[in-house]
Each structure stands twice: as C-alpha cells, then as structure tokens.
Amino acid sequence: MNRFWLIIVVICIGILCLGLIVSGPWGLCCSKEGPKKVINTPERIVSLAPNLTEILFCLGLGDKVVAVSSDSDYPAKAAQKIKVGSFWQPNTEVIITSKPDLVVGLWFDQQRTVADALRRLGYEVLTLKVENLDEMIQAIQSIGDAANCRKRAGQLVDKIKKQIKQLSGVSCKRPKVLWVIQAEPLRVAGRKTFVNELIELAGGQNAIGPTIDRYPSLNSEAILSCGAEIIIQSAMTSAAIETQQESAEKFWSRFPHLPAVKNKRIYVVNPDTILRLGPRIPQGIKLITEKLHPENYQQE
Numbered sequence: 001m002n003r004f005w006l007i008i009v010v011i012c013i014g015i016l017c018l019g020l021i022v023s024g025p026w027g028l029c030c031s032k033e034g035p036k037k038v039i040n041t042p043e044r045i046v047s048l049a050p051n052l053t054e055i056l057f058c059l060g061l062g063d064k065v066v067a068v069s070s071d072s073d074y075p076a077k078a079a080q081k082i083k084v085g086s087f088w089q090p091n092t093e094v095i096i097t098s099k100p101d102l103v104v105g106l107w108f109d110q111q112r113t114v115a116d117a118l119r120r121l122g123y124e125v126l127t128l129k130v131e132n133l134d135e136m137i138q139a140i141q142s143i144g145d146a147a148n149c150r151k152r153a154g155q156l157v158d159k160i161k162k163q164i165k166q167l168s169g170v171s172c173k174r175p176k177v178l179w180v181i182q183a184e185p186l187r188v189a190g191r192k193t194f195v196n197e198l199i200e201l202a203g204g205q206n207a208i209g210p211t212i213d214r215y216p217s218l219n220s221e222a223i224l225s226c227g228a229e230i231i232i233q234s235a236m237t238s239a240a241i242e243t244q245q246e247s248a249e250k251f252w253s254r255f256p257h258l259p260a261v262k263n264k265r266i267y268v269v270n271p272d273t274i275l276r277l278g279p280r281i282p283q284g285i286k287l288i289t290e291k292l293h294p295e296n297y298q299q300e
Helices: 002-023 025-029 050-058 076-080 092-097 109-120 133-146 150-167 194-201 220-226 241-252 281-292
Strands: 045-047 065-068 102-106 125-128 176-182 230-234 266-269
Touching: 045 050, 050 065, 050 076, 050 102, 050 133, 092 109, 102 109, 102 133, 109 125, 125 133, 133 150, 150 281, 176 194, 176 220, 194 281, 230 241, 230 281, 241 266, 266 281
Parallel strands: 045 065, 045 102, 102 125, 176 230, 230 266
Antiparallel strands: none
C-alpha cells in the first residue's frame, strides 16, 4: 500500500513539473483572476490623418511613427516621415511596405476600406470616429490604450480640457457668425458640426438655423436673412492668407447690407488649428475668440 501511494505522489509531481515547463510564463502569471495579459507596445506606427499624427506626436510617440498621410505637416518632424497617400486615398501597398505593427485611421468609407484589407492580412488597425470634441478626447484615450501610454494620454486630455475651460467664457453679447467652408458654390457650417461647438465656446452663435445638411449650401436670400455679424472663412491652404482675404472681401462685397460686410468683419483664418480635431484645438478656439471679441485682446 505504501508503495502504491509513493507511485501516485511521484506521478503527480511529474505532471506538475511538466505543466510548468509547457505553460512557460503563463505558469508564473496565473492568479485568481486568471493569467495576466501581456500588453504589446507598438514600435512602428502609421497614421492616416493629420489630426491623428498630431495626437501621436503629442503623446511622445513621434519616434515610433514611421509613416503618415501626405497632409500631415505638423509638427515639422511629421512632414519628414514616409508618406502613405492622402487623407482621402491611403495607399495600402505603401502602408504594408512600412511594416507597421499599428495603423491608426479614421472612421469613413475610404479609410475603413483600407483598414478592413489590412486586418484581413493580419495587421493591427485602430479605426477612430473623430467628428466632435468629445470624440477627439475619446480618440486620444483610445490611442493611449493601443500604444500603452495611458498615463500620458490622460495628462494630455486633462490639459486640453483645462485650456478649453479657460477660453470658453460666456459673453453678454454673442454675435452671429457665418462660417464659410467653401465660397463657390457657397457652403457653410451648420449647427450639427464641431465648428458650431467652437463658435459657441468662443462666445458666438451660428447665424444659420437648424438645417438637414451638416454643411448646407446657401442662396442669396438665405445669406441676407441670416443677419451674420461676422464672417469667418477657412483658408484653402495656410499659404497666401492675405491673397485669400482679398478674394473673400471681393466676393462678399455683393452683399453690402449684411452687417458683417458693412462693418468689415470678414476674416480668412488658417484652418490647421481649427479644422483639425487634435491637440491644437484650444489655439483654434482662442483664434476665433479674438475675431469675435477683439476688445478682450486689445491690451495683450
């Protein structure tokens, strides 16, 4: 009988040792909650949009970004990276050639098609919907999770929220703002856009009432009836702002009775800090505030 139990003990010890050898690191990681998941930190990241590129660099991941979209020009080091096609037409072959272990893109048809193709090939892809300020904040946190830098992501989110809170003072007078996305044919930002959020945070109100389209086109009658006190027009590029300002003033001169035209409050602004939902949004809000309430900045 003693020999029988001795044999059983030896067998059990052998099974236990074999289990430790086969399981490897998992044998050392087991707990009541189960095995701990090993978090892989991406070392080669591809960005498919300029605002995502800015987020990655702000999180201290610039050295790990190996390729970006052709319109990723900020910060300066981003412009030196390999280009993987435009924002609207990412090049799958170039992305693959970059050997990424994480691709970060946006949630719209052209980029989702590329993302699906990459996933089928086994690549890790993070697809983000960034169409308003809340989604921008969530995108920063999601990138922090995917790139294993949650602490830095949390710090960046807190910084942006604090800056926006400091800038978004409620003014007694909230001028009507017409935000022009495109001049000919005329298309403006409606109330269901993040541009509308920026206008309100800067102490203004959208001159356009509720519309079906997010970026509706306007006819002459609608322009005159909106009563815009300020017109802000996004520059087509960050270059030659003065030339674009002259063109805008010439275009709006056909509406001399519009308050914004009568009082010469037409502004062409650099779109980078405003139309890119990224870490520089607080700068964009300040820029808009300066146009809406210049009296608050006269002594600066």
